[in-house]
Amino acid sequence: MRETQHIVKSYDEELQSISTRIIEMGGLVEAQLADAIEAVVKRNAQLGAQTDQRDSQVDAMEREIDEAVVRLLARRQPMADDLRQVLAALKIVGILERCGDYAAHVGKRAVMLAQDRETPGIAVIGRMGKMVRDLIGDVLGAYARRDPELALSVWRRDQDLDQLYASFFRELLTAMAEDPKNINACMHLLFIAKNIERVGDFATNIAENVHFLVLGVLPAGKRPKAAKGDYSFEQ
Amino acid sequence: MDEAMTGMNEEVGLSFGADDSEPLGQTPGSASGAETPAKFVSRGVDVFYGAKQALFSIDIDIMPNEVTALIGPSGCGKSTFLRCLNRMNDIIDGCRFSGSIVLDGEDIYARAIDVVHLRARVGMVFQKPNPFPKSVYENVAYGPRIHGLASSTADMDEVVRTSLERAGLWEEVKDRLHEPGTGLSGGQQQRLCIARAIAVEPEVILMDEPCSALDPIATARIEELIDELRTNYTIVIVTHNVQQAARVSQRTAFFHLGKLIEFGDTDQIFTNPRAERTRDYITGRFG
């Protein structure tokens, strides 16, 4: 991220390689999310199952990057920007792994949902999915380019996703109240929406790490949050 | 992110690049933010060796019962500054000092100052362990004897014992007190030199790369000792090992080409230095 190089060249290469692999891992998680959401929206059970299975690749990447970070910590004792870079890497990798888990959950539910009756509101999942993919895509771009402004914009924009989630939550409640036969499918949608909303939160956590990595401080103030009221629904 | 990190929320570091005349970091005079008066206050310190200027207007406050680390590339003036603090530069031919260094409110460069007394208050430990070619006991007893700090043999035994204990060496040498100090291992010799410095009851201990001749275990013991000594003494240490500065000190001063580039809390310097040159140095980007 800086023009001046380390006196020990292999140190630069190791740091660079960790960064590159995180971006790759992020790309995989993005693809997983995209597939899982498509599987829901298109009622594609096969795609959903694939997404679930591919999660082990994300886990493997996490382990690999963790090991590289541990080796680098032990051998180089990074300081200052380098230290922040390594700490951020460690945290971002952990967050991405959890995003991967949520994508797999969504994939799993897509399988079950495809076998259930069609329900209204599935299009909202598509919209939430698009929002969350933008957040994740932007925050990965912010990481790749070390761009704290873009990170901040992700950090602020997540509230839109929260808002959409809250109104969808109400919509689903109404649908279930209107026709109890909808309950099963609506519950799946509810969990899916909740998972997507959580991934949005993770995008903001990554954004905080990018901000810290570049500037050495967390974003100032509290993250703007849409009032969740009674619609918060912890799994 | 974690609560633990939110303490770092203050707005800093957006504009890097130290201006040559103004070191980044704490404003002199408000070094700790608290009321504790500084042990040493250095203002506008210039040092010349003949025509060559080695230090340029150094302002630093050294806080009591803290370890202050001086770091920077070779030749940047760390040792020169350290030697200013007990006027060891006086004995170097052609070395000229200007500016002021105040120890507990008293200008140590004032005419009335007794330099021998000053050096008893401000002791020094050197890079290479340099015990006198005498017994372990005599090495420690020498200082207290010339300063008249022990009135009887029993008193002296006590001074020797407590000094060796504080230096973490007593257990290893209590049965060989009358053997030559030069017969100890390098790490033991360095602790003997620390015991010797402590024996005259100094207030400040200056250390110039005290571990550079030691292995990692002996180094760790000295670092542990430095941390313990901090309760009773003020310590200023010059080190080439930035990791060591990070481990042992509370405050770090980064020197470059005779100037103080940045001075601040060690935690801040090693996680988020403000000056580009500090960052380059501690991350291993220039030598």
Ligand SMILES: Nc1ncnc2c1ncn2[C@@H]1O[C@H](COP(=O)(O)OP(=O)(O)OP(=O)(O)O)[C@@H](O)[C@H]1O
């Ligand atoms: N006795 C001396 N006579 C002439 N010049 C000297 C003397 N001692 C130091 N210098 C010069 O003053 C500058 C600062 O030296 P100093 O020893 O303080 O550096 P340092 O930071 O301690 O370096 P190192 O890390 O190599 O010990 C150097 O340019 C050095 O050559």
Ligand SMILES: [Mg+2]
């Ligand atoms: Mg030196």
